[in-house]
Amino acid sequence: MSLTRDLTRLIREKPVTDCDLEWASLFVLDTLGCALGALPTEPARMLKVVAPPAQTDTARKAFYLGGLAHILEMDDLHRDSVTHPGSVVIPAAWAVAHDHDLGGEAFLRAVLAGYEACCRVGTSVGKKHYRVWHNTSTCGPFGAAFAVAELLGLDDTRTVWALGNAGTQSSGLWEFLAEGAMSKHLHTARAAESGVIASFLAKEGFTGAQNILEGEKGFYAGLCPDPIPEAVTAGPERAWQLINTSIKPWPCCRHTHPAIDGAIALHNEIAGEAIARVHVGAYRAALDVCDRPIPEDPYSAKFSLQHTVAIALADGRVDQASFDADARQRMVGERKKVRVELAPSIDAAYPESWGAEVIVETASGRRFFAARHDAKGDPDNPVTAAELSQKARTQLVAGGTSQARADDLIGAILGLTDNCPVRSLGLFETAGDAPPQVHAARSA
Template sequence: MSLTRDLIRLIRAKPRDRLDLDQAALFVLDTLACALGALNTEPARILKAIAPLETADTPRSAFYFGGLSHILEMDDLHRDSVTHPGCVVIPAALAVAARDDLGGVAFLEAVLAGYEACCRVGMAAGKAHYRVWHATSTCGPFGSAMAVADLIGLSEDQAVWALGNAGTQSSGLWQFLESGAMSKHLHTARAAESGVLASLMAAQGFTGPDEILEGKKGFFVGLCPDPLPEAVTAGPERPWELTRTSIKPWPCCRHTHPSIDAALSLHDEIGGAEIAKVTIGAHQAALDVCDRHQPQDPYSAKFSLQHCVAAALTDGAVVQSSFDTSARTRLASARAKVEVGLAAGIDAAYPASWGTELSVETNDGRRFTTARRDAKGDPENPVTALELSAKARAVLADGGIGENRAEALIAAVLALPDDAPVRALDLFPNDKGGPDARYQ
């Protein structure tokens, strides 16, 4: 018996109820809003050029939406696995569900299954994996393959093959951060596409390795210095991992969010006083990815603890324009006052808790301190359905989506738990597998 087979059995035996479906619909709304809200960006233009909207290629449709969903850095995040499951699982499931004209219930159940596979493999990858490998990209193909396997009714053996061949396509290195390159969007695009390909091929009898995770030349040996294989099947009675996933309120790396949350809480209290020094105590993964004193472009600024906290303390808000050239120039002096370091207690609680310790000293001798165990949007501090709909409207507006179309999309997504057809989302006209031109 392989870990992959055990994982598939765990997922397929797991009970689901209406509340689970309602939660899944909210994550679908969040992901689609993030995707469509990115339509006016340069990476979106390039994705469209190589994955044209009119394509009838289902894997390539998943590729397009997978890349699009991650551009704004506002898509969801599962803390324990350090993955963004929505931008990989939902595009894959959506492409197939729309192609096959499936109902909302089957689609949402597949989304639940895909999140479960992605997150459980991610939790098993261990902490050291994330230092070199982008876990969403490496673990995501397991999730997209599992979602599609359920949608197209693969047998257990076929599903094992699908996850085996999804895992052999795992890839995605952090090197792009050194120059602010666009690779991260390719990571999620390929992770979504890889899972679709793996499951569609398995349906035709294309075999894959049973022991892709624990085998002598498998995923753990190749990519994970400190794997936790038992995490793949631990706690089968837990709620669905989707319900343990966080929604992002701010358009930047989730590792910066606890510090943003803390800084925003101090903004009014400081009352415009001149700041002398800011100290952030973070977990090691945040330092590995987000210790950037001088970000040179919008994307690296989104991965800069110093910049994000400077924006929060100075402006009392962190929005898309907080990372553009003028904002980076304006905030340079404030950013230079921010020091980051490891906080032992915060690091010990990671990844179950993504926290921060924040201290601000002003020129008039005052000192302000605060800490966060959980940031806004975490399951312990969740956004409400109303707040999520408000986020969706704002993000969609940024993408040039009109108010009427935005309201129609929100209503259509929230009707999915009542088994409304996936095609009612109007994202795949004429059975072609590309987003509706009306969203352009």
């Protein structure tokens, strides 16, 4: 036996309820809202040039949609695995369901299975993997491949082959962040595409290593200094991993969200009083990725605890405009007041809990404190279905979709539980008819 074979059996033995399918439709709505909302951006224009959806094959459709979904930094996040499963699994499954004219129920079941594979593999890689490798990019191909395997009706052996060939394509390094490069969008695009190709090949009998995870020269040996192999199959009776995935309310790195949540609350308490200094306590991964005191572009500002906390304290909100040139210039002095440090108790709880503490001292000597064990949008502090729909509506309209079309699309996506054909939603037609470029921010 092998871990991928055990994982295949575990996923296929999990029961799927109507409630599970409804949850899946909500996450599909969130991901597609993120993707279509990104259409006016410069990275989206580039993706369309390379992979025009009306002219490409299924794998390149997944590439295009996967890249779009990650641009705005609003896509979902699974805490234990530190992955964004939606931006990889859903594009791959959508492209296949679209081109094979499959129904909504089969698609949603495949999404559940794909999240499960991505998140379980992601949870097994250990903390040190994330310091060099982008988990979404390395673990995402497993989720995309499994979702596609479900849609293609692959048997267990061919599914294991698909996972083996997905794993051997795993890649995605954090070095892009040092330069503010656009590679993060490529990570989700390629992970989605790789999963499609892996399962299409497996359908034809193209074999893949069944011990791709635990083998002597496999995934753990090459990429994971402290793997947790048992996490792949732990707790098979638990709820689907999709249900334990977080929705992002703010358009920036999820590691900044607990501190943003606390800072917005303190904005209301401080009531405009001048700030003397700010202390942010966080976990190690947040500091590794988001300790950026001088962000020089929208991209790096979205990965800056200093900037996100400063602007949340100043404005009481964080939105796309919070990262433009005017906002960054306005926060130059305020960012200098923000000191970020490791908080041992918060670090010890990570990744099960993504927390932060924010302490503000005002010029008059008053002191304010906020702590977050779970950020807004986490399973323990969830957004409502109405809030999620409003998020999607806002993104769709900002991306150039008319209000009427946005409302129709939201209803149709949530109606996938009634098994309407995926192709009938016309998503690629919408994505292919992007409006003229409105802004060129290099979002990430």
